[in-house]
Amino acid sequence: MVLPTVSFQSLLDMNASQKNDLADILRRVAARYDNLFQTSFPYSMGLHQAPVRNGTAAEQSGLVFHIHFYPPLLRSATVRKFMVGFEMLAESQRDLTAEQAADRLRSLPERHYRTRSG
Template identity: 45%
Template sequence: MPPGAPDLGESGEHHLLRAAKAQGTCRVMCFHPRSDLTLPLMALPEIRRVVDEWANQITELGRSYLWVQVFENRGKVMGCSNPHPHCQIWASSFMPNEPGRSDANQLKYYEEHGAPLLLDYVQLELKKKERIVVETEHWLAVVPFWAVWPFETLLMPRRHVQRFPDLTDSERDDLCVAMKQLLTKYDNLYECSFPYSMGWQGAPTGPQRDKDCPHWQLHALYFPPLLRSATVKKFMVGYEMLCQSQRDLTAEQAAAKLRELPDLHYKLSSN
């Protein structure tokens, strides 16, 4: 429900049919006045303005809402109906299902090991260097060991950061470098504007915005659907929908393919 909507109460019809009120708001944020400039084609100062506005939006909406989800659906294959490069920001009074599971799993790991799960994972990947795609001073992008989509990536800061607005100036500058490199590699893979859904996840906000959540590590998830070419999409069907997802190539193979691609965008290299 939008703010100010009437409270419809909670459903008590049956213990299998339960519903409760939920409030929230949705926003659309454009990245650039030009409709042909995606993030990897933008200059670093332009990307920095996007990063700062993400922080501003999370800070503003986080005063009122428990969860603020910044996400981008890129490309028609991901259901994007507006070609102008943009993202969406949905804020809710409740913790959605996926972040809720992530919160529980990270908390369980922290209680068992005394360290944030994803921070330990950063150190593991830095040591093994098998699934790294982009490595900068403050950021690491990897094809995670548990990846489901062929070229799925996980982008994380090297230090312990709980929420996006907590990033320092130098970390925000370096994030622009890391994102530009990662998204350029995506586009260079099949020389197309690579479709994906991505989103940022960090510690809850709203009533918990000032709470220390040491089990949380800020991270971004990229889920691109393309498999073997710009036109061949991976579909989650049959066994994957009914039983368990299956990988078409290993995380190490996917990381190697992306890592070996040039950092210069194919549209710029042809000029």
């Protein structure tokens, strides 16, 4: 999950610098997923924001802009677990905790494995 350090409700609430920062964060997260098993890592990504009406975000009390990643590769590049239905936002069936998965991703380099020398 990607959460802002400043509360936003929509991409429309972000200035150009914040949008560039978000793009950089998404690039870094995607590189770490690819680096996990050194393969092009498939995933579904969901962007949660306030609805947009007439070019402006409609104010939604308590809503915070955020992004979810739903990766199907859990154990290796060849063992896939595609989450569907209730699993995507409810109780997913995993063999590791979200904290363990986050620790694994944090330990990986942000530079894509294909661009590293050696």
